[in-house]
Amino acid sequence: MSTITVSEIAAEVGAEVEGDGARRLSGVAPLERAGPEHLTFFAEAALRSRAEGTTAGAVLAPETFVAVLPDTAILRVADPRAAFARVLSLFHPEPASVGSVHPTAVIARGVEMGPDVSVGPYVVVGEGTTIGAGTRIEASTSVGRAVRIGAGCRIAPGVSILHGVEIGDRVLVHTGARIGTDGFGYAPTSEGAKKIPQVGGCRIADDVEIGANCTIDRGAIDDTVIGARTKLDNLVHIAHNVIIGEDCMIVAQVGIAGSSVVGAGSALAGQVGVADHVTIAPGARIAAQSGVIRDVPEGATHGGYPAQRHSRWMRITAASARLPALLRRVAAIERRLGIRGGDEHEDAAVEDGAA
């Protein structure tokens, strides 16, 4: 970890220095633990009091933050969190691809690599695959034939990228991710389900990030597509022919079934399930664990099962808590009115209704 001066940080984030710009910092730390050698930040006004007590060497603070910190340089910015993220890259630069292919890598014939491509130990690359400039492929990753990987990508250890997959530039693929797997497609026959060969493609656009142990199926005949700058958390499942737009956030353990569409700028929270052939319009937000079985309109926030307007689902959930008492209340009304207790015929009704 290199050391950086407060002034260098200020320049990076476009802030003025209030305090000692010459001080050298060696890293970052959370507000509670930051010492004189650390940069820290706070974004929420709620943290202002704690910020005033910090012993950090420098703090990234909201523009509204006014305080006298004798030993701490103050750097005011519009968005301290974003500024902090940018500075983190100064302290922890992505190691540049050293452009070496490990002698144990098995590279098939006809593989084209741009300048400064790094390939780690025990990587296997199939025939006719192309790898763009500065891309790093780490240990024991398997890349199939006729794959196209763009420039500036980082493919972590133990990844599988299957034949014909197309990956854009600056894509991060985390360890254990599987891209271009067969979709779950079968035709019923008298001898049981017969596999439908999955012959479509799988296209991952620029600046996408794919989490650890995710699975992304290739298309059945068409392609599966993940749009630019979309981020997938860990253990996400994307089925065949799914189209995900740009700038989506797909949180851990989400599953999206075949041929569904997720519009640009949508956010799916953890463990959401999306049924097949559903369209989620751009800018939608889906609450955690929801089951989306109908189309979601543009910009809508949906939740629950079946996923519906979140506000409505919240009201239903709240009302459900009052249901046991409501049953007692209705029974009391029936007694008052001399109506034969509902309990017997209700159950009968449920039964015949269910028949």
Add this chain to the structure above:
Amino acid sequence: MSTITVSEIAAEVGAEVEGDGARRLSGVAPLERAGPEHLTFFAEAALRSRAEGTTAGAVLAPETFVAVLPDTAILRVADPRAAFARVLSLFHPEPASVGSVHPTAVIARGVEMGPDVSVGPYVVVGEGTTIGAGTRIEASTSVGRAVRIGAGCRIAPGVSILHGVEIGDRVLVHTGARIGTDGFGYAPTSEGAKKIPQVGGCRIADDVEIGANCTIDRGAIDDTVIGARTKLDNLVHIAHNVIIGEDCMIVAQVGIAGSSVVGAGSALAGQVGVADHVTIAPGARIAAQSGVIRDVPEGATHGGYPAQRHSRWMRITAASARLPALLRRVAAIERRLGIRGGDEHEDAAVEDGAA
């Protein structure tokens, strides 16, 4: 991709050719994108109008489809989807196992391989394991000791098949799948949970398909079993001692807890959870995201939490949407009858009831 004549396709699917049987096709494409060199298909009557507009070289159509397509050969079949699947295998034949063992493969002593077994780079195979004729094991897959793998299997890259696992013929194991892992079994002791050695087996029958990044535990003492022709989608978890019958479809991210039984021909939709020691009788269907905590009768369609008759659960779900209004309606009745507003004592009731 080889080229095939329309007549050859017709012969494969047992259809008569209406049009130019000599035309050579180079591949398949969806109805919208098919050109003169493509075969396409449509199964739903709803698509007939689009089918009439196709520029495909040939189309697989339902027997009821009548149209004059000047540039498109028509092949009528009972089940266009199944026929299409069969033809896909003509255009995309499974590459035959070339029967070569990569020099980097680490094969322990006492490993028996049938003819035409292919073993990829960096594969590790343990002592006393047998691999049947024509089976392919791809890069960086790890096979333990005393494993039995049948004939005609394909084991994708980065798979783990642990000691003693038995796999039948023509089984497909997709990348990242883990077979024969330890079950989650512990005995409570005064020093915390003590691991119960998992010493059972794991048997995968013929023609099973196991999706990417699935985990299938070995039995604790007995075996975990997956029946013939059953298909597992990606990221499915099968716990120890689970018995899954033949011809089941287990969709992505399903989890089945210890010692549960899934009868033949059952279908579990995505993200379903099945509790331990539950029996799902043959031919059952479970809706997505359901939680199965009680036995499911033969042929039943269940859904929801706790999983119950799907029709009944649907009615409850529909009724729930009316619950907020129902609370208002009951309050109005209470006012009309001069019954003290339920809201206070109801909450009290909920509380003591909950105490």
Add this chain to the structure above:
Amino acid sequence: MSTITVSEIAAEVGAEVEGDGARRLSGVAPLERAGPEHLTFFAEAALRSRAEGTTAGAVLAPETFVAVLPDTAILRVADPRAAFARVLSLFHPEPASVGSVHPTAVIARGVEMGPDVSVGPYVVVGEGTTIGAGTRIEASTSVGRAVRIGAGCRIAPGVSILHGVEIGDRVLVHTGARIGTDGFGYAPTSEGAKKIPQVGGCRIADDVEIGANCTIDRGAIDDTVIGARTKLDNLVHIAHNVIIGEDCMIVAQVGIAGSSVVGAGSALAGQVGVADHVTIAPGARIAAQSGVIRDVPEGATHGGYPAQRHSRWMRITAASARLPALLRRVAAIERRLGIRGGDEHEDAAVEDGAA
């Protein structure tokens, strides 16, 4: 598998032998299938009749079990299941680490290994990593730089342990697990989500077990921590900055979002989701598939969505089954009172309420 006498087993579990202590047993089997060469056990009184019919060579039974089994030695213990687990280790001892590094392992400079460390084929270990005495690392596992792995650990094939991760003693990491992956952290910017470098650590305490294909993110700035003796089942996701206490049981496919805390001795059943920044107090139990979005008090049993007292949630679930009939009952009351049928204005109400 070695053979062991009934007396040796009795000594191991501290039981007296009723029957032939000299008989040699070669293994274990379930009650139904145990033969003269097998040890079996039963813990539940319900199984006593079956136990009386056993042909096992010896049976571990509850202290209350009284029977005359001519051909079966009886070993009475307080906890037959725990005793059986202990005996299993006699029949199936963990193979001791043979202390050999496979010639194909790529070990960077500055790696320190204690005595009797075993490293399998195609393992890659990064610079400055330390591995404790007797630890086994199996085939094709990738260990990053500056990792600390304690003594007596077993790391299964195809695991990824990323840079800087700290693992205690006697930790079991199952195949395909990913430890120290980047958290899902981004800062919104005008050019889309910008990745926040994840620079925190990941600490796994002694005697932890991590299931197959789990993903455990490193902290953003602070550390992600898994407490001693905690067990994770398969396909569990642990996000950045999560703190899990000691002696927790986390069942398959659970997902825990960023910065949440799980107190010591808690148990999360299968497919539970925990939102970010939630605290589950020690000794809590969460029912399967629940969604925890609020703090859970110490020792509480919660379930449902949103997770709440399990007893309360069960009452709500039971009441929901009566909801369709309740709607009919209320409509009948309204008719009796000449109240305009609720159905129209209720739907209106739902609509405006939702607007």
